[in-house]
Amino acid sequence: MDKQAAYTLTVDGLSVSYGNFNAVQNVSFNVRKGEIFGLLGPNGAGKTSTLSAIEGLLKPQAGTIIVNGNNTVSKQLHARASLGVQLQSTSFQAELFVIEVLQLYAGIYGVPAGKAELMNILKEINLEGSANKKFGELSGGQQQRVSLVIATIHNPRLVLLDEPTSGLDPQSRRQLWERIEAIRERGHAVLLTTHSMEEAESVCDRIAIIDHGKVIAVDTPQGMIDKYKDDPEVVAVSRRGRITLEDVFIALTGKAIRS
Numbered sequence: 001m002d003k004q005a006a007y008t009l010t011v012d013g014l015s016v017s018y019g020n021f022n023a024v025q026n027v028s029f030n031v032r033k034g035e036i037f038g039l040l041g042p043n044g045a046g047k048t049s050t051l052s053a054i055e056g057l058l059k060p061q062a063g064t065i066i067v068n069g070n071n072t073v074s075k076q077l078h079a080r081a082s083l084g085v086q087l088q089s090t091s092f093q094a095e096l097f098v099i100e101v102l103q104l105y106a107g108i109y110g111v112p113a114g115k116a117e118l119m120n121i122l123k124e125i126n127l128e129g130s131a132n133k134k135f136g137e138l139s140g141g142q143q144q145r146v147s148l149v150i151a152t153i154h155n156p157r158l159v160l161l162d163e164p165t166s167g168l169d170p171q172s173r174r175q176l177w178e179r180i181e182a183i184r185e186r187g188h189a190v191l192l193t194t195h196s197m198e199e200a201e202s203v204c205d206r207i208a209i210i211d212h213g214k215v216i217a218v219d220t221p222q223g224m225i226d227k228y229k230d231d232p233e234v235v236a237v238s239r240r241g242r243i244t245l246e247d248v249f250i251a252l253t254g255k256a257i258r259s
Ligand SMILES: Nc1ncnc2c1ncn2[C@@H]1O[C@H](COP(=O)(O)OP(=O)(O)OP(=O)(O)O)[C@@H](O)[C@H]1O
Pocket: 018, 021, 023, 041, 042, 043, 044, 045, 046, 047, 048, 049, 050
């Protein structure tokens, strides 16, 4: 297998600007088939801008993005069809019943699922009892569970998740990790952003740390800990006597809170 075929996503030399401001600068990384890849970075680092460029919502100033073999510019529709994106819950119509939201998106993605199959999907996320509630009546975490199943309803090769577990209770977060791992088991890939170092260590096969629009490290979570564990700055920020991914992250990106 050639190298390119092993990758579900290739981002090469990506730059994104808003006016004169360069939010993403020459960012490159690959996500392999069957891999959960985490993009970590402080507030404003450029994570969402990177995801938006991969989704095709932002036009990059420079760089190439290949999704499942399709260039996002020259083969935009093919690239888009290989992608599942978790939408913010505010993107859904609050007045629709939950089952109708699923019906709507199954239709948009051309998934031939009848009511019984959609009810099964709701059962998987323990929301079968809410099928006839309005979407806007679900709690934030329940809405998030629905938005994840919608992102994966067409079985896409690459799923993009922007802070998928923020606001979820521990039970829902564990269930979501399991659903993300099930995507990997199908040989499909996940690119997620998170501020939870625990989440990155628990579910990500590899991570990239991005800061001020640039990738500063790419490795497995353990590989990153091993590489930096003796670095004096990492040791200095360590709080618990053993080096964690959070210690490495803070030492690499600095202690200052971002404006
Ligand atoms: N539409 C926009 N117009 C102008 N600047 C923007 C726009 N969207 C993002 N930015 C800026 O680009 C930078 C990167 O933002 P981005 O949302 O990609 O960061 P992020 O890493 O996702 O941050 P967070 O962790 O806070 O979600 C920030 O400085 C932000 O202010």
